[in-house]
Amino acid sequence: MANPENVLVIGASTNEWRYSFIATRMLRDYGHSVICYGKKKGNCAGIPILNEFPTGETFDTITLYLNPENQKQYYQNIVGLKPKRVIFNPGTENPELEVLLHKEGIESEEACTLVLLRTNQF
Numbered sequence: 001m002a003n004p005e006n007v008l009v010i011g012a013s014t015n016e017w018r019y020s021f022i023a024t025r026m027l028r029d030y031g032h033s034v035i036c037y038g039k040k041k042g043n044c045a046g047i048p049i050l051n052e053f054p055t056g057e058t059f060d061t062i063t064l065y066l067n068p069e070n071q072k073q074y075y076q077n078i079v080g081l082k083p084k085r086v087i088f089n090p091g092t093e094n095p096e097l098e099v100l101l102h103k104e105g106i107e108s109e110e111a112c113t114l115v116l117l118r119t120n121q122f
Helices: 019-029 068-081 095-103 113-118
Strands: 006-010 033-037 047-050 061-064 085-088 107-110
Touching: 006 019, 006 068, 019 033, 019 113, 061 068, 068 095, 085 095, 095 107
Parallel strands: 006 033, 006 061, 033 047, 061 085, 085 107
Antiparallel strands: none
């Protein structure tokens, strides 16, 4: 495995059938440090879901599970964290946010976190 990363999952869910839940579990299983952020209180794959956007943390990767319309309110927060990269999972692709990220030197990738993990490309 590559070096473990500090990962923020935005759009985390308590529903074990949601991709954000499956990805969180997989990220943890692959040895990554995971912080979950979402609207609902609870746990995502055993990790508490923060209901206040994390600040002051350093993230290697942010993986998105919010549709583009719901991402808008987080643009400044995401850019402000200055992650190395942001993964736009299927259904979250957002050219507007990608432009903002690239202006700040932040990589973006339209990919599936699950596939990246399974194929050792994470």
